[in-house]
Amino acid sequence: MSRGISRSAYTVLGAGISAAVLMSFVPSAGAISSTLGAIDGSVFFDRNGNGLIDRSTTGGEAGADKAEVRLYNANGDVVADAVADASGKFRFTDLRPGTYKLDGSQTGFVSTTDAERKVEVRSSQTEFVRFGIRGGSISGLAWVDENGDGIRQETEKALTASRGFILSGATDHYGRFAQRTAKVDEKGEYSFEDLPSGRYTVQTTAPEGSTVSKSEAGPDATTDSDFTGKTATVKSEKIQLAPGAGMVSLDAGFTRAATTN
Incomplete structure (x- = not known):
């Protein structure tokens, strides 16, 4: 209109x-x-x-x-x-x-x-x-990728100590640049709701002593990790939401960094 x-x-x-x-x-x-x-x-x-x-x-x-x-x-x-x-x-x-x-x-x-x-x-x-x-929504979870394969197994625990997620990208429904933050709950899950159409990126910070798992490692998009980065701050790919698009899931797996004796 x-x-x-x-x-x-x-x-x-x-x-x-x-x-x-x-x-x-x-x-x-x-x-x-x-x-x-x-x-x-x-x-x-x-x-x-x-x-x-x-x-x-x-x-x-x-x-x-x-x-x-x-x-x-x-x-x-x-x-x-x-x-x-x-x-x-x-x-x-x-x-x-x-x-x-x-x-x-x-x-x-x-x-x-x-x-x-x-x-x-x-x-x-x-x-x-x-x-x-x-509007559309973007949600997901953070988990501890114990075996480092980039795929979440049922035995792998949610990362409730995550520092949260930041959404940025499209303008909101009254023209203001949309940047929101979301904490994870007791299940390690986060959610951004009521989003207008547009392109978005989600980022988060790897816990101390951890690195992000490899991205899109498996055929099932609901169980693999969707974030990349070589620093503590890791990002998703840009997501294009259509008007009223259903939920988009972006998960983040973290594995403990290798140590040397």
């Missing part, structure tokens, strides 16, 4: 919520405010793609901070542009009664609900709209 409205037209509606409202849309002097309506809504990261906010989903399904929603009138003219707050909520106020269209699509994401919604605004009433979007 093209975002062409000048930010200089923004009017603050409340803490964390703002909307760009065209001057022609402001009620004329003497207009009765009770004859106007409003639209409240939210944009959320729909990780399981079912179009509903599922609190039970791992990590929850959070609101899409800074997602943009565009409002059109019945003639197809842009009326306003709202930016969601930290909870993914947005609001349009002082709307004359009539039919409007909202566009909640987000660049780099797949819509899991209708990306465009028609809403009938009525006097003194607030209508509610919800948009679901789905």
Whole structure:
């Protein structure tokens, strides 16, 4: 969706919520405010793609901070542009009664609900709209590669003492360079969720006294190591995520460095 409205037209509606409202849309002097309506809504990261906010989903399904929603009138003219707050909520106020269209699509994401919604605004009433979007994810685990073959066996333990993983690459859904960090859990696993399409690299640091295992040593991508490097900092290859791409797994095996007597 093209975002062409000048930010200089923004009017603050409340803490964390703002909307760009065209001057022609402001009620004329003497207009009765009770004859106007409003639209409240939210944009959320729909990780399981079912179009509903599922609190039970791992990590929850959070609101899409800074997602943009565009409002059109019945003639197809842009009326306003709202930016969601930290909870993914947005609001349009002082709307004359009539039919409007909202566009909640987000660049780099797949819509899991209708990306465009028609809403009938009525006097003194607030209508509610919800948009679901789905991004990609990159996850994996760190493990101790006891035999140094670059392939994780069931008997080899997770590396819970890992220093964590750093994701860098594409811009996030509101144009900021995406660099995130993730710690590993008690299973040695890490995860980056709700990613827009783009190219990403993941890096981590080898534990003291260890070196990274050889990369892509086996035919099964779910059990081999995906990181390379000759220094303590090791990186994955660049990963291209399509919009709404499913989970990409990047694992890191570490073997104890050889010692000499």
